[in-house]
Amino acid sequence: MLYERKMNPIEKFKKWIKEETEKSSVRIPSACCLTSIGLNGYPNSRFVSLKEILDNKFVITGSLNSKKGIELLANPKSSLTFWWTETERQIRIQGNSVQIENELADKYFRERNKESQIVSQISKQGTEIGNLAELIKLFQKQKIEYNNIEISRPNDWSGFYVIPKRIEFMEFKKNRFHFRELFTFEDDNWNKIILQP
Numbered sequence: 001m002l003y004e005r006k007m008n009p010i011e012k013f014k015k016w017i018k019e020e021t022e023k024s025s026v027r028i029p030s031a032c033c034l035t036s037i038g039l040n041g042y043p044n045s046r047f048v049s050l051k052e053i054l055d056n057k058f059v060i061t062g063s064l065n066s067k068k069g070i071e072l073l074a075n076p077k078s079s080l081t082f083w084w085t086e087t088e089r090q091i092r093i094q095g096n097s098v099q100i101e102n103e104l105a106d107k108y109f110r111e112r113n114k115e116s117q118i119v120s121q122i123s124k125q126g127t128e129i130g131n132l133a134e135l136i137k138l139f140q141k142q143k144i145e146y147n148n149i150e151i152s153r154p155n156d157w158s159g160f161y162v163i164p165k166r167i168e169f170m171e172f173k174k175n176r177f178h179f180r181e182l183f184t185f186e187d188d189n190w191n192k193i194i195l196q197p
């Protein structure tokens with residue numbers, strides 16, 4: 001318990017995701033809800049997978065020309081929300097997004113499977129499509145064409161660091177007094193308060 005009290009929120013996040021992953025059989029335990037601020041001022045949410053935490057920053061990837069990419073580049077205010085069913089825990093993170101370096105984007109792109117790489121290359125994610133069959137045909141063609149050829153990262157495929165400012169941990173309790181802990185980053189330090197359930 002004393003150890004828990006001293007943990008900073010990044011360590012606590014890592015402990016919680018590890019505990020969930022050990023118990024869970026879901027395919028993507030790193031799935032989280034990313035919210036960006038729409039160009040029309042309304043929030044926009046969608047699931048993404050957390051790639052990793054680097055230097056206390058949460059890394060996500062995707063197309064810069066997608067809705068999320070356009071919105072995060074226009075307004076860095078963003079949030080990531082996790083809900084883990086096995087451990088009955090929720091974590092929500094608010095922070096600012098900053099585009100990752102090209103070298104790091106290259107690394108994540110290389111780690112994607114060939115089919116995902118081809119889709120990233122040929123699809124203008126989120127724009128209207130007249131003929132899906134045509135796109136699928138192109139995909140099949142490129143699959144053969146690039147069978148033994150490395151696909152380089154499209155310029156508009158990259159990722160973002162979400163640099164956390166607030167991290168709230170919530171753990172369900174049977175007695176309804178859900179435990180809520182809020183960490184806020186101020187003056188180079190994480191401050192912690194406990195919230196009412």
Ligand SMILES: Cc1cc2nc3c(=O)[nH]c(=O)nc-3n(C[C@H](O)[C@H](O)[C@H](O)COP(=O)(O)O)c2cc1C
Pocket residue numbers: 028031044045046047048049050060061062063066067068069125126
């Ligand atoms: C579990 C899950 C994980 C996903 N992971 C990603 C991801 O890491 N990156 C991504 O661009 N889209 C991911 N998607 C697809 C997004 O939810 C979304 O459909 C897509 O990125 C387009 O969103 P946008 O139009 O708001 O930019 C994922 C979807 C699900 C359900």
